[in-house]
Amino acid sequence: MxxxxxxxxxxxxxxxxxxxxxxxxxxxxxxxxxxxxxxxxxxxxxxxxxxxxxxxxxxxxxxxxxxxxxxxxxxxxxxxxxxxxxxxxxxxxxxxxxxxxxxxxxxxxxxxxxxxxxxxxxxxxxxxxxxxxxxxxxxxxxxxALPTPSSPELEDHAMLLRGLWVTGFLLADYLAVKNNFSVAGSHPTKTVVIVSASSKTGYSLAFCLKQLAPTTEVIGLTSSRNKAFVQGTLKNLYDHVVTYQDIATQLPVRQGGCVIVDMAGDDDVTKKVYDRYGKGGVRQTVRVGASHWSSPTPTVASFRPPNSHFFFAPGWSQERVKAIGPKEFVDRQSAVWDATMRAAAGWIxxxxxxxxxxxxxxxxxxxxxxxxxxxxxxxxxxxxxxxxx
The missing domain is CATH 3.90.180.10 (Medium-chain alcohol dehydrogenases, catalytic domain)
Incomplete structure (x- = not known):
């Protein structure tokens, strides 16, 4: 054939x-x-x-x-x-x-x-x-059962979100494990700043953090165009929402510092957060993707954040399966996936x-x-x- x-x-x-x-x-x-x-x-x-x-x-x-x-x-x-x-x-x-x-x-x-x-x-x-x-x-x-939802009419929603959601879930799990975010009061840095909060990966990470590490403060950075959407539709996921142009004056600064999760690969935005928090304030920057293929010429020449590393979801997935076993790994995903789908179906x-x-x-x-x-x-x-x- x-x-x-x-x-x-x-x-x-x-x-x-x-x-x-x-x-x-x-x-x-x-x-x-x-x-x-x-x-x-x-x-x-x-x-x-x-x-x-x-x-x-x-x-x-x-x-x-x-x-x-x-x-x-x-x-x-x-x-x-x-x-x-x-x-x-x-x-x-x-x-x-x-x-x-x-x-x-x-x-x-x-x-x-x-x-x-x-x-x-x-x-x-x-x-x-x-x-x-x-x-x-x-x-x-x-x-x-995965990734098809129980309701056939949600199949397209599941298809759109699943790949992005897996990255968000694994990243939330990574942050919870590496920083003890899932244990109340066990770590001084309890704030995560998500660049591109309106993205579906950003949504997935914020949702999964609320499920896996509910005491974590989640701050979303977004454009002026998407601020109303993030503050409205996603209001239960972000403790604070700040536009990119307002980082220097409105981004909350916490004594314990923060972790940046960069979904967009935008060094200008990352530099603004570093400047706002001051020396040593950003504990680490986790780079996830490069969702913007092209962007305006950077105003910060070749800024490379200290304590920065790229998060490769398949590698962490493999590490977690070895640590907790495949059944436990799938069971943890299933519970959060179902909750994510029920919430996402209302706005995608x-x-x-x-x-x-x-x-x-x-x-x-x-x-x-x-x-x-x-x-x-x-x-x-x-x-x-x-x-x-």
């Missing part, structure tokens, strides 16, 4: 430049699956994958063939797919999968017989680091893009950051017409 695939490929030097191309895929061979990618979310998480495609090897998951080596990469996405042809005894045709896909209409997978269960299977990739297991695991949707506005041109438009829109805090985009290369964006 051969399929003409529609695939989006991005220039690695400037991912704002991308194109759609047809690609002949197949026929598949023994042990392989041909999967139709039914729909996927397009979020700031995907922009981070592109921005760090080389440094964190996200471009290596689905190598681009037929082009100059190193020129193009594809954008990994999270979503649902259906097995339309199987030459593997491990997975049946018609099975629905949740997982990590290329930004394309179809994909070929090879399940690892040694790591296939009734709930999921792993694709073997010896060329990738061992801590990438989460990206190589595909859930059999009908046989596992889902927009659907169907067909190559609409997918192209929505991807460009998200890379440019040209959307509101409430907007969530679900895309599919399949035939049909979706909502014009």
């Amino acid at each position: 051969s399929v003409v695939v529609t695939e989006a490929i991005f220039e690695q030097e400037d991912v704002r430049k991308f194109k759609l191309r047809p690609l002949n895929l197949g026929p598949i061979t023994q042990g392989q699956l041909m999967v139709r990618i039914d729909k996927f979310g397009v979020t700031s998480n995907n922009v981070s994958y592109l921005a760090t495609g080389r440094s964190l090897r996200y471009f290596d998951f689905f190598p681009v063939s037929g082009e100059k080596p190193g020129q193009y990469g594809t954008m990994p996405v999270w979503g649902f797919g259906t097995v339309i042809k199987s030459l593997s005894p491990l997975v049946a045709e018609g099975e629905r999968l949740w997982g990590y896909w290329p930004c394309a209409s179809h994909c070929v997978l090879v399940p690892d017989p040694k790591r296939t269960t009734q709930a999921s299977f792993v694709v073997r990739r010896d060329d990738l680091p061992a801590d990438r297991l989460a990206y190589l695991t595909y859930s059999r949707v009908d046989k596992r 506005d889902v927009h659907t893009a169907t067909g190559p041109e609409e997918v192209k438009n929505v991807v460009a829109k998200v890379i440019a950051g040209d959307y509101g805090a409430k907007d969530g985009f679900v895309a599919a290369f399949g035939e049909g017409s979706g909502v014009k964006l």
Whole structure:
């Protein structure tokens, strides 16, 4: 079985430049699956994958063939797919999968017989680091509660939030464990300052901190455009909300200092917080992503925060599974995930893009950051017409 695939490929030097191309895929061979990618979310998480495609090897998951080596990469996405042809005894045709896909209409997978269960299977990739297991695991949707919510009408919300939420949950868990935030009064630094508080990753982190470490003070930094949304819709998550331009005068300063979590990779904003808190006031800066592919020329030349490190969620996930066991790890996630979904369903506005041109438009829109805090985009290369964006 051969399929003409529609695939989006991005220039690695400037991912704002991308194109759609047809690609002949197949026929598949023994042990392989041909999967139709039914729909996927397009979020700031995907922009981070592109921005760090080389440094964190996200471009290596689905190598681009037929082009100059190193020129193009594809954008990994999270979503649902259906097995339309199987030459593997491990997975049946018609099975629905949740997982990590290329930004394309179809994909070929090879399940690892040694790591296939009734709930999921792993694709073997010896060329990738061992801590990438989460990206190589595909859930059999009908046989596992996560990430599908109990209500089918919330499936798109779950798809949009799940990848971002996992990062938020793991980061909240990391902060709680490393700083003893979950134990009242055990650590002098009990304040977390979240840069890009209106982002869905910021929302997920704030929500999970309230669940895992409720005594933590959470301060959200956001733009003037999104301040009303953060103060209104997300009012129960942030103890204080400050706009970027007001950091120097309105950001609360605590005697115990603070931890900065930078979702946007914006050194100018981070520098303002350091200046406000003074020498030694910022205990550490945790960098999570680079959701803004391009930004104005920095006013602070080459500022590199002291005590700064990059948080790599899959690495922490692997460490926690070893520490507390896989069942406890999943159980802790499940309880908080259900609560997050119930809350998020009330404010995420889902927009659907169907067909190559609409997918192209929505991807460009998200890379440019040209959307509101409430907007969530679900895309599919399949035939049909979706909502014009």
